[in-house]
Amino acid sequence: MDVLSQLQRQLADFLASLYREGFVDDQFTQLQKLQDESSPDFVMEVVSLFFEDCEKLVNNMAKVLEQQVVDFKQVDSHVHQLKGSSSSIGAARIRNVCIAFKTFCEGQNREGCLRCLQQVNHEHAQLKANLQSLFTLERQIVAAGGSVPAMQ
């Protein structure tokens, strides 16, 4: 039981740090709230969906940006999509990068776009790592027989 409470505290701390550092925002909380008995792995499902989507988009954008003549419209639409999905799961940092990214796209600034793309990649990797560890913690808690504490 001691281990469980420790794990739970760890989880709470970790989540708090995630919020504090701006990796995720309230939207993520809402997402977590949506998760219940009927859809136990909802958050993970959505998040993995997001990561897939994100990787796909990033690859696409990288491809487009590599070309001689960059089709900024296409990049913009990708970024827009990414912004929508990232704000939906509450990936605040990625969303913020997307906002900047969009501005660069509108300004047809290739360097800025590339920089943003890198940033997106970076944030994506960080978020992925963080969320993975989060899920691992949760799974550990569940395995230990505890319940994942709900965020308020």
Added chain:
Amino acid sequence: MAGEGHRRNYSSTTSSNECSPTVGTDTPIMATPLRKVCDRILGFASSCRKNTAPYGRRIFYRDVEQDEFQYGNTHCLSSYYSVFVVRLAIMIGKVMMTQVQILPLLSKELGSENEMEFIAYAMLAILIGLLTILTWHFTRSYTKKSLDTLASGLRYEILQRPILRMWNILNSTAEITAAQVKLSEYVIRRYSKPANQAEQVELYEVMRDITWALFSSRKALNAITINYRNGFVQAFHRDHRSNNTFYIYSDLVNYSINSQGSYDTNMFSSHQAWDDQSIHRNVSAIWYREPLDPVSGEKKGKASPIPPDDLINIAGLSQVPDGAASWHVAVSKYTDSPLLQAALPVWDSSNKSIVAVVGVTTSLFSVGQLMRELVEVHSGYIYLTSQEGYLLATSTNAPLLTNSTTRPNLIMAVDTEEPIIRMGARWLEKDYGNKLTPGQIVHVENAKLGDQQYYIDSFFLNLKRLPIVGVIIIPRRYIMGKVDERAFKTLVILISASLCILVIGCVCILILTNGVSKEMKLRAELISHLDARRRAEASNNYKSQFLANMSHELRTPMAAVIGLLDILICDDCLTNEQYATVTQIRKCSTALLRLLNNILDLSKVESGKLVLEDAEFDLGRELEGLIDMFSVQCINHNVEAVLDLSDDMPKLVRGDSARAVQIFANLISNSIKFTTTGHIILRGWCENINTFNDARFHLDQKKMRCAPKPKLRQQGNHMKKAWKKDNKMILWFEIDDTGCGIDPGKWESVFESFEQADPSTTRLHGGTGLGLCIVRTLVNKMGGEIKVVKKNGSGTLMRLYLLLNTPADGADLHCQVDFSSQNIVVLLALYGSMGRVIMSQWLHKIGLTTSGVSDWNELTQVLRKLFHVRRRENGFDVNCSLNEPLKSEVLNIEDMKDPVFIIVVDIALLDLSTDIWKEQINSLDKFSGKAKFAWMLNHDTSNAIKMELRKKGHLLMVNKPLYKAKMIHILETVIKEKDLERQKQSPDAARAKTKDGDMHECLEIDSTHFDTASSEESDMAEMGKSNSPSTFHLREKRRETEKMASESQCQSFKKCLVELANVDAESREDPCQIRPNSPSTQYGKDMLVCNKQAPFSTQNESSKHEERISESSSHKEQGNSYSSKAGNLDGLRILLAEDTPVLQRVATIMLEKMGAKVIAVGDGLQAVEALNCISSEKDFKRESPGDDGERGLQTDIQDSPRYDLVLMDCQMPKMDGYEATKAIRKSESGTGFHIPIVALTAHAMSSDEAKCLEVGMDAYLTKPIDYKLMVSTILSLTKRTA
């Protein structure tokens, strides 16, 4: 012997003569003039002994050679040189030209103007300098060369003449001497051995005769002397000055013939024997001089003894030491010029010994003469000196001899009195030493003597024993004077010209480069400006964009704060203090939100993101609502709010109603803020664009209003429609208040952001100064203009115009009931004078008789007068003290036949402070049969008064303020009533009953209802938190109004707040609430509530409030837990078109949690297909008419594949949300069915919203999806109330 001597002496001459041609052959034609000179000299030389000739000739030849060589050389050199220089110049010129051509390029590319300028200057200077030097060189050098040649020729010519004369003299002297010698030889041989004294004497006599003959034949001779070996001397002397001729002889006594012998023998052994000492040996010898007749030679006088050698030089043996002829320069007492003395020995017969020496002396005077003549012609100086430097002859009159005490001496040339000659001699001496070597020729061109330049030429005549140096000094000015002058002038001119050119060139370069550099600078500046502007624009853009992007982020927390506060206010557990505090916080948050909205509005306009709607709306009604709304505030402030719209205002216009209302709301609230007493008038009139020529603000407002209604109205319908298609109307408005006014200097600046006329107003009245700025931007956006205009009296008059489209059929709604035929008299008993005046004016205009009173007493008086007059007809008479205009009005009214009286009474005329009002109302009873009373109520008029009025049968009540539409209502109601009465023919009894059934009899115009009904779209927009702050802003105000209205009705403050707390819910309900009513009214959505129903309606409302409270609590629950919310959307079928899997999943879960059934599709195409496949099913379902029926059906058939709502992502592959919506709407067209479509987008701008609405979507949600918002939106659209 003499011939041999000749030959021997001059053998060298011949040899040199012979070889001279060989030298001469080399000479080119150039030297021919010189050759001629030489030939002439040769001619002379050959005829006599010319020991100087060879030298002279050689000198000349050498000179010629040299000259020729030099000439050729210099010619060659100079031509080479000049060619080279020209080439150089051309090269430099080319380089310069190319550089000059390159310059602009350089300057463009380098941009270093200074460097370039420097290069240009340097090149110009070099070019000009070269040109100058070249020109000068060419003009000078060739002239100089030729002149030099000529000058040297001249100098030789000049020199040659005295030389020739010299030779002449020498020749003649030599000839004479030779002749004398021959003769002497002959005579002496005859008397070779004089035996005795007598013979000796005879010999001397003969010698004397011979000598005389020779002497007299040559007048130029100075003297002839014969010096015998024995010392005897015979001489003839001619004194040219005194023209005397003398014979000089020595005393014979001392001379022995014998002595000759000894002397003879050693003559050759020792020449020293024949030295001068021999002559002076016997100094004791006495010489005699006897004057002779110069012609005959006879003795003229006595012989007088003279000391020997006193007068003349007697040539002795010493002068002919080697027995050859010798030359000698001598001086004599009697001449002032040097004498040239030639001496020849006389040999004896055996030719072995010298028996005598013959001397011939010639004066050099004539040489001087010649020189003088020459100099007179040619100027300059000529002189001859001996080798030692003694002057022999000069061209001047300076004395050649010095008179010492003993005897005259020759003077050196360097000591002569003539300064030029002295200086010349000194110059020569200095430069060439004391002695000129024989044959040396000096030729100097630029000898500076004194302060003048001279040519000095000297040559050397190598006479035997008498080398002579001839010097000619010619002032340079004489030959080269003009040339030098010209050269100097040319040089000066050239230099000055080149300086000028240089200066001009520099100036030109300066100007040119200045222009270029200025242009460059300007261009650079322009570029930097453009850059700066671009940057500024970009940053501004970023700012605006940022603000616009922030809109959602800013407003969401604010909405949350307000919502939470509302929840808190609903809490019953609050203490009074807490409640007050929370209420305060609520107010502040509202204010903050308003400010936020203002700023966002402004930034939105600035970023160009503000998109004006283009929808039809009834501007008049909007303004009426606005005035209704503000009048509450106005009445509280004791300010009169008047709406004064002209009749020609189009009823419907196209534009952004919310924004238009915002303009006026801002202006009016601004006016209210600053107006403490008086009135606020909103005037409006219209001007057709077709008649709009030169719309100016200065046009008189009255005139504008009097502008005739467009005549086009009378034209055919067809025509009307044609131009009404794009019929732009200019609508003029004025907001006229009696406030503190604005300082004229601030009339412009009040429209700036954060600008207030007086900084202190913030303290007094609050506000941010954004209101007017927003107004202006909006007005400008609508194609109008706003400005403050001058006003008579205190206060502010803002005038603006808007350019609005009127719809094609807009004017058709302009129907008006013609009241003029009805014979109506309106008595306006209104408290506010402004509203009364304006209303009565209008009533007059439409042909009604009016009269106005402002207080109760007046009203009663007028009433009494009017109706007592009628009674007077029945026998009554009343003395009334009415003022004159009123009296005349009353009189006018009296003239009318069977008028219908309408008396509009302001409730404020009643004395409400006490209970007197009841009496007052009662007092009107007696007139109720004769006139219709319409009561103007305040918003806070108590129910007791209303009840009392109803009791008394005063059923016509309207809220203040009174404006046209309300007046028309009153009139129409009255007329209708009248008609009914007439129809029923039972004027008194039946009226009340009919009224009960008639909904129109009692008018209670409720602004609240009016507001909420104004626009469904704006409701939705607000619910979507969709960035339309203006409506929000307005809505806030309306809420205030509502608040007050509800306050009066419910008397429950808390409940009212609850109502406010549930704004969303309320507004959601509003459409449903109003819809059944709206068709029932003739004039849009004005609520006409039957008086009998009024209590009910209050009852209803309060019960509604109860409902709302419960609703809000349920909302609260929902906020806390989703599960409790489940069922909210129960049974709804929602089609979700979303390509992003994440969002799709999230939205699906969200909606499913709330009980909705979600069908998700990946793109727009699928969405359209999904809808189309069920359209056939829809068809039969739609058969049941009416909304309610359908809704019922919908709930019944749960499992049918019908969708209640579509959530549409805007950006999707294959077919985006807009296209999909268009397609769906297209397929719907004609079926009458309308499926609600809610847009989902990550864009948060109103332009996006506008786009969404434009393609036919009903609402708009931004990502991330907010639960509450989504649920409320969906609920409002599906019309499912909880």
